[in-house]
Amino acid sequence: GRVTDAVDSTPLVNTAVVAYSAGVGGTYGWSALTDSDGKYLLATNLATGSYNVTVMFPEGHVAQSSVQAVTAGAEVKDVNFALARSGIISGRITSLTGAPLEDISVTAVSGSNYGYATTNATGYYRVSRGLASGTYTVMAIATGGGMAFNQTTVSVTAGQETSNVDLQLAVTPPAPSGIITGKVIEAGSSKPIPNATVTATGIGGSGSAETDSDGKYTISSGLGTGTYTVTASAAGFEDQQRTSVSVTVNMVTENVNFQLNPIPPEQSGTITGTVTGAPNPIPEFQYPIAVALSLTLVAVAAGRLFLRKTKRFQQVRSIT
Secondary structure, three states: OEEEEOOOOOEOOOOEEEEEEOOOOOOEEEEEEOOOOOEOOOOOOOOOEEEEEEEEOOOOEOOEEEEEEEOOOOOOOOOOEEEOEOOEEEEEEEEOOOOEOOOOEEEEEEOOEEEEEEOOOOOEEEEOOOOOOEEEEEEEEEOOOOOEEEEEEEEEOOOOEEOOOOEEEOOOOOOOOOEEEEEEEEOOOOOEOOOOEEEEEEOOEEEEEEOOOOOEEEEOOOEOOEEEEEEEEOOOEOOEEEEEEEEOOOOEEOOOOEEEOEOOHHHOOEEEEEOEOOOOEOOOOOOOOEOOOOEEEEEEEOOEEEEEEOOOOOOOOOOO
């Protein structure tokens, strides 16, 4: 089908469409993203049955659903959606002293319609999807340093912005922390390793961070004065630790660096198999997968799949 804007018929790009079996406790079927023309195709894992096809959380619009009868092996065409434009709620979330609060969850609810957003470093938020015209309860919730909650009620008009919906939260300031900085690179090549996880644990607390595209990281919260063990880990590499790293509150401990060794090929197992349809092998395709034994798809050809063991668990999927 196709997903468009109800006002000017503009195609909605990169919008998620999900199909799941209709009824209470419906099971998940499959999902797809719309292309540059707003078109989508759900073509996998749909057995015969009734499915709720839903456009999920479309940016700037209100979600929409349609129940469709599906027969295995047959195509249901022209399941199109013309989405109404969402109203917008924006504002700032601050402490009782007016300090901006970052990473605060903000939710707007009116009956079955709802939208959500998270505040940025200035405390600003903008809920821009899921809001049909109506009266909404806007709720801000902080969980760090103790639960804090506040709410207000506003009127929303589809396609228009309701701004300056500000709330204050009685939050407890975070405890002062020391800071650990450093870099994670590949041993031998000195290439930075992005998205590596660096964790510090000790009697004084704990904290973690991910490396950026240059392999750099900063752990800036949760670290009281004390001695820490700092561990760096990344998919496809062996973990590495630094022990007895001294941290002092409000001070920076620099150059806690790591050089991670790639997992040698001899430590990697390989599983091969054949993915079949009815009755022939499924033609060449690509399918990202990581299972509980940390298996990663490395090649698929002529219906045969090859999996290589990696060091770290990521997620679980299944192939049928």
